Amino acid sequence: MSGERTEASRRESVTGALAIAIGLIVIAGAGFVPFLLRVRPLEGEAALRDTVRVDALPAGYEVVEARELPAGERMVVLALAGERLREPAPDPAPEQEFGPGRGGGPPRGGTAATGSAKPMDWSEVPLAEAGTLPAELVLVAYPRAMAEDVLGTQFGAQPFGSLEMLGPQGGRLVIERGDLDWGGYRAAWVLERHYHRIDEEPASRDVLRVNLTVAERCAVLYARWPLGAPGSVAPVEEALASLQPLGEG
Numbered sequence: 001m002s003g004e005r006t007e008a009s010r011r012e013s014v015t016g017a018l019a020i021a022i023g024l025i026v027i028a029g030a031g032f033v034p035f036l037l038r039v040r041p042l043e044g045e046a047a048l049r050d051t052v053r054v055d056a057l058p059a060g061y062e063v064v065e066a067r068e069l070p071a072g073e074r075m076v077v078l079a080l081a082g083e084r085l086r087e088p089a090p091d092p093a094p095e096q097e098f099g100p101g102r103g104g105g106p107p108r109g110g111t112a113a114t115g116s117a118k119p120m121d122w123s124e125v126p127l128a129e130a131g132t133l134p135a136e137l138v139l140v141a142y143p144r145a146m147a148e149d150v151l152g153t154q155f156g157a158q159p160f161g162s163l164e165m166l167g168p169q170g171g172r173l174v175i176e177r178g179d180l181d182w183g184g185y186r187a188a189w190v191l192e193r194h195y196h197r198i199d200e201e202p203a204s205r206d207v208l209r210v211n212l213t214v215a216e217r218c219a220v221l222y223a224r225w226p227l228g229a230p231g232s233v234a235p236v237e238e239a240l241a242s243l244q245p246l247g248e249g
Contacts, residue, residue, distance in 0.1 A: 063077070080134075180233060180237050188210070194206070
């Protein structure tokens, strides 16, 4: 990245990376304390090229963070200029942002603890016009030992849900799935809408994940949209035109 970053922007960037990393660790079922002790920074573009062939970075995106996580996962975050996302607070838990996990988070399409929260009309979630680019593309390379669990959890049988399944704190629903052509491979993708209760108002974030695994090299791309922006596969396909398979080596 060119230019100097303010101290505030550096803190926000690191906080964002940690929030993403925590969510991915929950998917893997790892402990929180070892995670904090063992996350280490990586050189971004080098880590990216270790996972995919980079003809050029996707138009408008730049590498903003790269981390190696406790179990050996390597995460690279690409963001549109000025579009780095902040996690809504106090909801969701980080694991909700990155799909199903085994760390005790709320079940798909619901919330584990309803408490005294009043019901929420999730049909009132405001949505912007379609066509917004993902604010972030998060590429995660998983160790071979994690591949079966990760791919089975994130791309196995996942039924479509309905708003009636959501609890008062929200949850996540599969809204579309399919496969796309990626450098001669067919790559499965799943688009979820994550519903959040923010300041007592309904909100949503779309997250689309793509299985970029080739042979024994396990990788998943997560595309994340700004709150209220509908996701779609088209801009992800366009981004992947610049990030091609390394091959089966």
